Amino acid sequence: MVGYSSRKLRTHLRQRGIPHTITERIDQATGRLNGGSHDGRPPTFDRNTCRLRNVVERCFDRLKQWRGLATRYDRTRESSRATVTIASILLWS
DSSP, X not given: OGGGOOHHHHHHHHHTTOOOOOOOOHHHHHHHHHTGGGGOOOOOXXXXXXXXXXXXXXXXXXXXXXXXXXTTOOOSHXXXXXXXXXXXXXXXO
C-alpha cells in the first residue's frame, strides 16, 4: 500500500486523529528534499506497526482467495461469519 502516501491522504488522516503507517515513496522524498525548507519535514514512520499491518493485509489477501468470501456470496451474517471461520481454520492448519 505504498502507493497511498499522498500528502492529501496524510492530511486527511491527521485531521481525523488517525495514525498512519504509510511509508514515504522515494519520489516524494526526493521532491520534498528538492523543495528546500518550505516543503516540510519527513513524515514519521513506525516500522513495527507497518509490519503488523502487513501481516493483517496478507491474511485478508489469503482469505479473499476463497470465492465465497471474495464475492460475498453468503446472504446472512451468520453464514458469512461461518465461512470466514472455516476459511481461517483451513488456512491455519
